[in-house]
Amino acid sequence: MIELSKAEFEVMEALWQGHPAKSSEIIERLSDDTQWHDKTIKTLLGRLVKKQAVSFEKQGRLYQYSPTIGRDDYTLKQSKNLIQRFFSGRIAPLVSGFAKTEQLSQQDINELKAVIKEWEDQQGK
Amino acid sequence: MIELSKAEFEVMEALWQGHPAKSSEIIERLSDDTQWHDKTIKTLLGRLVKKQAVSFEKQGRLYQYSPTIGRDDYTLKQSKNLIQRFFSGRIAPLVSGFAKTEQLSQQDINELKAVIKEWEDQQGK
DNA sequence: TCATTTTGACTACAAGTGTAATCTCAGATC
């Protein structure tokens, strides 16, 4: 699986926002959240291309970049990996621990209930 | 916050199993799960001490190592960090995504229900 | 007592990462 460093992930975030995108657009988007020099972002883009997390098409002199991996795909895989390493693959302990110090919203609760319902429906065949 | 690399985390796991522990014990414990050379483990221990994730007391020529951070503390902080970066701080989307491809156990469901009940009791003041 | 073993300390070294600066060349500008 493709592994992204933190900085690389930030660049992917900018790209996931909309693509294909020119490097100037990506730099523009990132300028809101970071102080990165544009050279830094170019370097990161290059590394992402090398890792095949990003592809590009030449439009004359410019490149149009696109992600080759989906955000949901990536984040979920990484999450599962963490849950595996930290909680032996079980998600409930994470939720319990999380809820102890973080406030859940009504929406969170609704979503959790939906997950439970889904599971129970499936159990009842 | 103290950041641990993957290899360092493995060493912490061995130490969390029981402490204080001599390096020989830690090496012994890790021999079940890894092929690491004992020198490698010594190096990692040294780095952990430098990072102040581990402390030691000299017992003559030997050291007795102990973790200075708790496993739950560390794993929860890292989890929250990931949830923040990947899911804007909300845990429900992670649970939904997780449940789509991973099988939940009855125990998981019970724990999730407990979290919900806890939350609802609190809402009702 | 002298060699051997063992432990922690120090050193090594390539790959990955954060954070750019320099080089090169095609297109825009005068």
Add this chain to the structure above:
DNA sequence: GATCTGAGATTACACTTGTAGTCAAAATGA
């Protein structure tokens, strides 16, 4: 056409990480 500019390519450099090897000193065994 000569020059400037901005894009991508290449190079840089310190720090971290994985994965040990070497060194010095103490304990141990013969």
